[in-house]
Structures are given as C-alpha cells and as structure tokens.
Amino acid sequence: MITDMQLVFLILIITTICFLVPRFRADLVAVNALLALLLTGLITVPEAFAGFSNSVVIMVAALFIVGEGVFQSGLAQKAGDLLVKKTGNSEWKLTIFMLILVAFLSGFISNTGTVAILLPIVVSLCRQMHLHPGKLLIPMAFASSMGGALTLIGTAPNLIASQSLHDAGYGALTFFAFTPIGLTMLAVGILYLWFFGRKMLDKPLENKTGTAEKFDAAELVEQYGVSDNIFAVKTPKESKLIGKMIKQLHLPSTYNVTLLEVIKKETSSLLRLKGRRQPQRITVDPSYVVEAGDIFLIYGQEEVLAKLVADTGFILQKGASFQLEESHLAEVILTPQSRLIKQTIKDVNFREKYGLTVLAMKHQFSEPRQFGPDETLLYGDAILVHGKWKDIALLSSEKNDTVVLKSAAEDTNLANQTQRxxxxxxxxxxxxxxxVLELVPAVVAIVVAAVLMILTGCVRQTDQAYQSINWQTVILIACMLPMATALENTGGVTFMSEGLIHSLGAIGPIAVLAGLYAITSLFSQFISNTATAVLLFPVAILTAEQMAVSPIPMVMAVAFSSSMAFATPVATPPNAMVMAAGKYTFLDFVRVGIPLQLIIALVAIVLLPLFFPF
Structure with missing residues (x-):
C-alpha cells in the first residue's frame, strides 16, 4: 500500500511534469496540486489555505503595485532616459551602463517590469549605433536576474528565504543580507558578458531588420512580409460610396480587407501661398465619411481585390507607390504574463480594444507571416500593428500585456509626470x-508604500493597481507553500535531507551546499524559481540542523540558485521577453547561459561560507 510520503512525492512529480508542459498555466497546476493534497487528506483545510495569509504572499502582491507606481509615474522611464544620455555612441558605455542600470532597478522593483521599460530603449540605441540588438538583450535579461538577487525585495525567493528562516526560529534576513555576494556575482557576470557573452552573440546586421539610425517603416513592413498585401484604390467622383461611413460598407466581413489609411489631397494654409499641394494622411476609423478623390490604402489578399473593385467602383492605382505612414506602425511583443496569450485575434478584439489593426505576427522560431482571425497568440509572439500614434503610445503604457519594441510614434506627455x-x-x-532600519515589519512598510502609490496618483486608478499584480505569481506561492507543509508532515523533507547528507555529508557542509545549489539550479531552468525555492527551503533548513551547522548559508544557496537561471529561454520571464526582440534561438541561451551558470555557482559556493559561516 502506498504511504503518505510516497503519495506526496507522486503528486509532486505529476505537478513538476505539468509545470514543464507549456500548455498548462503554472498557477492552475499549483491550484490542482493544492486540491490533490487536500482531498487525499495529506493536509488539513487550515494548512491548505494558510499560504493565502502568509506575509510573503501579501508582500509580493504589494510590491507589484509599488512597481506599477514607479512605472506609471515615469520614474523608471527617467532611468531609461539616463541610459540614453550617458551612453553617447560608445558600445562599451552602452553595455556596461545598461547592465548596471538594469541590475540596480531589478534590485528594488520587478525585473520583468524593468526589462519591459528598457527593452525598446536598448533596441532603439542599437539601431542608432548599428549594433544587432541580439548582442545586448540576453545580457540585459541576465543582468535583471542577477540584480534581483541584490536585495531582500528584489525577487520572491529572497522574501521566502527570509520568512522560512524566521518561521524556523533563526530570525529574518536583513534588507542587504544578499548584497555583498550579489554584487560580487554581478561584477563577475558583467565581466563575463562583456569579454565572452557578447562575442558569442555577435550577430551580423541584417539588411532588412531595422538597422538604420531612424525608425524605417518600409523595412519593418518588408520584414513582416506585408508589403505585397498593401493596395491603393481611389474613390471616383461619381462613386455611390461618397457620403457613406466606412462602417456602413462592411468591407472586413464581406471582402476580408481592412482600410488602413486615406490620403486626401488637401493644401495647408502655409503651403497654399506657395502654390504647393500637400497630401494629408488620416488613419481610417469606422466613422470616417468617404469623399470624392480619396485614396485608400487597403490591406488584404490580392485574390479578393478584383471583386472589391468590381462591387464598389474603386479605381485600383496600379503602378503607384504608396507606403504606410511611419507614425502609424509599431512592432509589439507580448510579455510572459500577458492576458492576450492563448487567445485568438478575434477573441482579443484588438481593433476594438486598442484601436489598432494587426497586420502580421511572428511565433518563436518561425518566420513572420499573415494570420487568420482564429490564430492563437502564444508566449513570446511579436506582432506588427497599424493605427493612430496616440493609440500606439497608449498601448506602450500597457506594460503588463505588451511592450512596443519599435515605433515612430511620439511619446505621451503625462500631466504632472515630473511631480509624480x-x-x-x-x-x-x-x-x-x-x-533597512527595521522601523516596522517589512510587510507593513511594503503595504503602506503600495497604498500611498494609489492615494498620491502615482498609480492613476485603483483598477490599474489590481491589474498590475501578477496574480499567477501570487497564486503560485500561496498554493505551493502547502506542498512544503505536506512534505514536512509526511517525512518527505527528512527523506530528501537524509539523502543529501548520506551522499555528500561525509565530504563536508560545503559539498552539501554545492549539492543543494546544483539541484535548485537544475529545477529552476524549467519550472518557476518561486516554486523551486518553496519546496527546497525546508530541505535546506532540516539538512543544516541534522548536520549541526547554520542553515543560513544553505537557505541562501537555494535563494541565489533559484534566481540565477540563464540556460533556457523559459527559465525566467525576462529571458522569454527578449527572445523575439533579439531573434534568438534556444541554443543561444544554452551557449551563453551555461558557462555563466557555472561561474556564478562557483562564486556562490566559495563566498557563502565566508560571509555566513557554518
């Protein structure tokens, strides 16, 4: 008959396998694991839901709101502007200053949010300096992970480590407990990335990937392969369409085409004095009224064009060269936590929600292509959109769902942004x-800061504060904490601890620490670093107690290792975010990440016993 401990390990193995399957959401897997433990009687009802009242869960949720206030107020953007000012035209300055800035910001706010803010800035600087963005984006993602390990609040595993030690009776970690070793890791990581990593990522500039100093709409359209599907048609003077609104024509449903822009030959007052005529471009919206002489830029398949012209009386402008307006185009990538993932274009209602038309998309490891309304948006997708510059600018502020990578649209000027x-x-x-001064408990300080961000208008709406919380991470932590409880109750933690001691204990505590670091590192490449840390912290503490040594270095080894995940694109959200923008393959992360993984591991194993003796 199966024992309780074996049943817990069986549920844990199934949970881990489900974590590895991209099809399943991590938070949903964690909820099902929690229910499995509860329904099998391995944990009680209070134990099952104790995670939702855990102070770490509250702190993590509140920190997302604090980070949102930093982003919405423009404080993070000012850091990005500082990057532009300080780098000049020097690759050395750009690389080193970028890595330091990303690491510093990630030490205090979400590393995913930091990368979302700086990603388009770094790509733009790469274009100006004629560098392939792939040379810098993996280093940026890695620096955000190393930066998260600098402080207590930089990453969720650090917070859980402190709480685990406190609950075990060893006292909580201080705010800068991780900093000395974290700074050493960061310095070593920057040296590796400058002298070795960037050389392994030194890709040649592509002729059609936006290598010009200025944003080039023609290159972007060519890159996504939509230039052959842009047609110009003119409205004749006697057309029956004159005076009708675009929405009355039902063109998308009837012909599967979209009117993108209208070119009107109007004359501005200034140019009229000189006798010149200046065409005016307008992004077409459903309420636009058709006028004689209007030239429309249409997006659709060539096969339906003849029927459209025959039915509507439009005159096809053959041989004429018309390009889409630069300020109406943008390249967008989906964030790892985007609410658009696994939804179809039709379900998202992209045009109705954002006022933008999706022209083409690119899945990971695939070439850009057109798509149907039933195409599903996936993790790491890049899409080409068209619309008014203010709608593009509005989309760029939605850091939770999308990051506008390339755009000629003007930046929005938020009122009182400097004051905020x-x-x-x-x-x-x-x-x-x-x-730092321990004036109040950490959870109180963070929750007060989150509330102040809302009350002072740094987060402009309460709904936006709720939307900023990555509920997947919150639910994941709350539901995985009972798994650790079940392992402790059934002797699973003791079993793993004794296995470590039996295999490595004879060599000494440093060998056991190295074993813990290696196990954590392996798991964190494929499943959530938070879930990995939650499961292994109890093992680290019990192992240290059985060896009669301090558990602090063991716990910190697990915390550092869970955050330093570089070898795969799915190891961390920043890794996934830069994949499309840098045009990386899976092997790019393996080539650059594994050596860095080993170097950082060596630094941790050497320094931890020195700063936190056994």
Missing amino acids: SGIAGIILLGMLLAM
Missing part, C-alpha cells in the same frame, strides 16, 4: 529606509 515621479521616488525611498 518625485513622489514615487520619495515613497520608494521611505519604504526602503523603513525596511
């Missing part, structure tokens, strides 16, 4: 001081 960024900076600084 100053307020956000004061709130963030106050939170850090309260935590």
Whole structure:
C-alpha cells in the first residue's frame, strides 16, 4: 500500500511534469496540486489555505503595485532616459551602463517590469549605433536576474528565504543580507558578458531588420512580409460610396480587407501661398465619411481585390507607390504574463480594444507571416500593428500585456509626470529606509508604500493597481507553500535531507551546499524559481540542523540558485521577453547561459561560507 510520503512525492512529480508542459498555466497546476493534497487528506483545510495569509504572499502582491507606481509615474522611464544620455555612441558605455542600470532597478522593483521599460530603449540605441540588438538583450535579461538577487525585495525567493528562516526560529534576513555576494556575482557576470557573452552573440546586421539610425517603416513592413498585401484604390467622383461611413460598407466581413489609411489631397494654409499641394494622411476609423478623390490604402489578399473593385467602383492605382505612414506602425511583443496569450485575434478584439489593426505576427522560431482571425497568440509572439500614434503610445503604457519594441510614434506627455515621479521616488525611498532600519515589519512598510502609490496618483486608478499584480505569481506561492507543509508532515523533507547528507555529508557542509545549489539550479531552468525555492527551503533548513551547522548559508544557496537561471529561454520571464526582440534561438541561451551558470555557482559556493559561516 502506498504511504503518505510516497503519495506526496507522486503528486509532486505529476505537478513538476505539468509545470514543464507549456500548455498548462503554472498557477492552475499549483491550484490542482493544492486540491490533490487536500482531498487525499495529506493536509488539513487550515494548512491548505494558510499560504493565502502568509506575509510573503501579501508582500509580493504589494510590491507589484509599488512597481506599477514607479512605472506609471515615469520614474523608471527617467532611468531609461539616463541610459540614453550617458551612453553617447560608445558600445562599451552602452553595455556596461545598461547592465548596471538594469541590475540596480531589478534590485528594488520587478525585473520583468524593468526589462519591459528598457527593452525598446536598448533596441532603439542599437539601431542608432548599428549594433544587432541580439548582442545586448540576453545580457540585459541576465543582468535583471542577477540584480534581483541584490536585495531582500528584489525577487520572491529572497522574501521566502527570509520568512522560512524566521518561521524556523533563526530570525529574518536583513534588507542587504544578499548584497555583498550579489554584487560580487554581478561584477563577475558583467565581466563575463562583456569579454565572452557578447562575442558569442555577435550577430551580423541584417539588411532588412531595422538597422538604420531612424525608425524605417518600409523595412519593418518588408520584414513582416506585408508589403505585397498593401493596395491603393481611389474613390471616383461619381462613386455611390461618397457620403457613406466606412462602417456602413462592411468591407472586413464581406471582402476580408481592412482600410488602413486615406490620403486626401488637401493644401495647408502655409503651403497654399506657395502654390504647393500637400497630401494629408488620416488613419481610417469606422466613422470616417468617404469623399470624392480619396485614396485608400487597403490591406488584404490580392485574390479578393478584383471583386472589391468590381462591387464598389474603386479605381485600383496600379503602378503607384504608396507606403504606410511611419507614425502609424509599431512592432509589439507580448510579455510572459500577458492576458492576450492563448487567445485568438478575434477573441482579443484588438481593433476594438486598442484601436489598432494587426497586420502580421511572428511565433518563436518561425518566420513572420499573415494570420487568420482564429490564430492563437502564444508566449513570446511579436506582432506588427497599424493605427493612430496616440493609440500606439497608449498601448506602450500597457506594460503588463505588451511592450512596443519599435515605433515612430511620439511619446505621451503625462500631466504632472515630473511631480509624480518625485513622489514615487520619495515613497520608494521611505519604504526602503523603513525596511533597512527595521522601523516596522517589512510587510507593513511594503503595504503602506503600495497604498500611498494609489492615494498620491502615482498609480492613476485603483483598477490599474489590481491589474498590475501578477496574480499567477501570487497564486503560485500561496498554493505551493502547502506542498512544503505536506512534505514536512509526511517525512518527505527528512527523506530528501537524509539523502543529501548520506551522499555528500561525509565530504563536508560545503559539498552539501554545492549539492543543494546544483539541484535548485537544475529545477529552476524549467519550472518557476518561486516554486523551486518553496519546496527546497525546508530541505535546506532540516539538512543544516541534522548536520549541526547554520542553515543560513544553505537557505541562501537555494535563494541565489533559484534566481540565477540563464540556460533556457523559459527559465525566467525576462529571458522569454527578449527572445523575439533579439531573434534568438534556444541554443543561444544554452551557449551563453551555461558557462555563466557555472561561474556564478562557483562564486556562490566559495563566498557563502565566508560571509555566513557554518
């Protein structure tokens, strides 16, 4: 008959396998694992839902709101502007300053949010300096992971590590407990990435991938292969369409085409004096009224064009060269936590929701192509959109779902942004001081900061505060904590601990620490670093207790190892975010990430016993 411990391990193995399957959401897997433990009687009802009242879960949720305030207030954008000012035209300055800036920001706010803010800035700088963006984006993702390990609040495993030690009776970790070793890892990582990593990523510039100093719409259209599907038609003077609104024509449903722009030959007052005529371009919306002489740029298949012309009376402008307006185009990538993932274009209602038309898309490891309304958006997709510049700018502020990678649209000027960024900076600084000086419990300082971000308008709406929380991470932590409880209750933690001691204990505690680091590192390449940390912290503490040594270096080894995941594109959200923008393959991460993984592991194993003796 199967024992309780064997049953827990069976549920854990099935859960781990489900984590590895991209089709299943990690939070949903964790919820089902929690229910399996509860329904099999391995944990009680209070134990099952204790995770939702855990202070770590509250802190993680509140930190997302604090980070949103930093982003919306423009404080993070000012850091990006600083990157532009300081780099000049030097690849050395751009690389080193970028890595330091990304790491610093990730030490205090979400590393995913940091990458979302700086990704389009770095890509733009690469275009200006004629560098392939792939040379810098993997280093940026890796720096965000190393930066997250600098402070107590930089990443969820650090917070869970502190709480685990506190619950075990060893006291919580201080705010900068991770900093000395984290800074050493960061310095070593930057040296590796500059001298070795970027050379392995030194890809030649492509002729059609936006290598010009300025945003080039023609190159972007050519890259996504939509230039052959853009046609120009003219409205004749006697057309029956004159005076009708676009929505009355039902062109998308009847002919599967979209009117993108209208070119009107109007004359501005200034140019009229000189006798020149200046065409005016307007992005077509459903309420636009057709006028005689209008030239429409249509997006659709060539096969339906003849029927469209025959039915509507439009005159096809053969031989004429018309290009889409630069400020109406943008390349967008989906964030790992995007709510659009696994939805179809039809389900998303992209045009109705954002006012933008999706022209083409690119899945990971695939060439750009056109798509149907039933095409499913996937993790890491890049899409080409068309619309008004203010709608593109609005989309660029939706950092939770999308990142606008390339665009000629003007930046939106938020009212009182300078004042708000100053307020956000004061709130963030106050939170850090309260935590460093231990004036109040860490959870209180973080929740107060989150509330102040809302009350002061740094987060402009309460709904946006809720939307900023990555509920997948929150649910994942809350549901995986009972798994650790079940392992402890049934002796599973003791079993794993004794296995480590039996295999490596004779060599010494450093060997056991190295074994813990290696196991954590292996798991964190494929499943959530948070889930990995939650499961292995109890093992680390019990192993140290059975060896009669301090558990602090063991716990910190698990925390560092779970955050330093570089070898696969699915190891961390920043890795996934840069994949499409840098045009990386899976092997790019393996080639650059595994050596860095080993170097950082060696630094951790050597330094941890020195800073935190056994």
